[in-house]
Amino acid sequence: MRQKDDKKIAQIFSATLQLVEQNGLTGITMCDISKAANLATGTLYIYFKNKEELINALFVECRSESAQFYFKNHNTADAVEVSFRKLFHNIVQYRLSHFEKFVFLEQCYHSAFIQKNKRGISSKALQPLFSLLNKGKQQNIIKKADNLLLTWYIMGCVNETAKGLHYRSKKMSKTTLAFLFRACWDGIKK
């Protein structure tokens, strides 16, 4: 018995992300994906039931990967501002170094591929952020708003900036990053 090959799934995912970054979710075809992944079209159907399942699987993967990335070096013993700074930089970093995944997720959030109830930010994946926000609120450091609302606020300013820079082919400078962190922290702190 010949085994399925995990590398192929990675190839398929990577090809898909690359194409979505270039042409958006709208333009993407199974034929394009297979070509970009150096596979026959039929092979895609060995690994995924159909296009919808392929997109959904990639969506799930990107979403959990991104959350993991955010909490790199996260340490609950750190002071709130220290923790938040680390986290914030990780979020920015992910947007910049995995722009294709970030864009793919954003496109999915409003596509027919993803069920409505699976869209938007997942509270489960962001549990450590929520705990941090709670801690900040208890210590009277952070504004007493709903965690989701705080999260949308934080993600929003990072997302828009990442996209803005990208579409103008600009890099994130140290000054820009410093401003962005300062503004975001000033926004949520008491």
Added chain:
Amino acid sequence: MRQKDDKKIAQIFSATLQLVEQNGLTGITMCDISKAANLATGTLYIYFKNKEELINALFVECRSESAQFYFKNHNTADAVEVSFRKLFHNIVQYRLSHFEKFVFLEQCYHSAFIQKNKRGISSKALQPLFSLLNKGKQQNIIKKADNLLLTWYIMGCVNETAKGLHYRSKKMSKTTLAFLFRACWDGIKK
């Protein structure tokens, strides 16, 4: 000679927006649009050369309409914070009461329909906001960052919140709006 009918363009646009809100840009077909607009498919081609032109025309319309909406009641004589509050509320209002247009614009920004250089926030349309930010910087009220960066920051937190609320079928409460304004203002002010 029979005249073309401006109402039909409005019908076509409105049908398109409705469909994009429901299924995203990915799912949309000319047949769907014509049905939703109560027109024959061929009629679409009297008003637009093809699908791409239809989408582009709607994109241009939505973008200029949204900018106009933002600056309702804008008065350069107002104090910076007063002006900003008005503007901020208009932006929020537009996202909420024209969610379909907002989502359509967001989808377009990363689709093959719209040329890369036309994507992202247009500085021209946002001139009054830029002037306001400059005034704030001169008066030492607003952080001395690039106008585009400040704009991404402001739009970002509003956009993400509007989407978050929408996908969870929640309304924007007065408290939420008050928090959002406070956070955004604290973020950009010195």
Added chain:
DNA sequence: AAAATAAATGAATATATATTCATTTATTTT
């Protein structure tokens, strides 16, 4: 080494979709 097995292939098929075009309809001009 041969047989068995499932992955991999890519042409063929089925289907969905954009666009065209001959015909009809409504409006305007004469």
Added chain:
DNA sequence: AAAATAAATGAATATATATTCATTTATTTT
């Protein structure tokens, strides 16, 4: 009121795309 004109129609056409399937290939088991 008749003729002229272009909009409007929707079935027909052309094209693009998802999916299937008979055949080949690589790997594993015997």
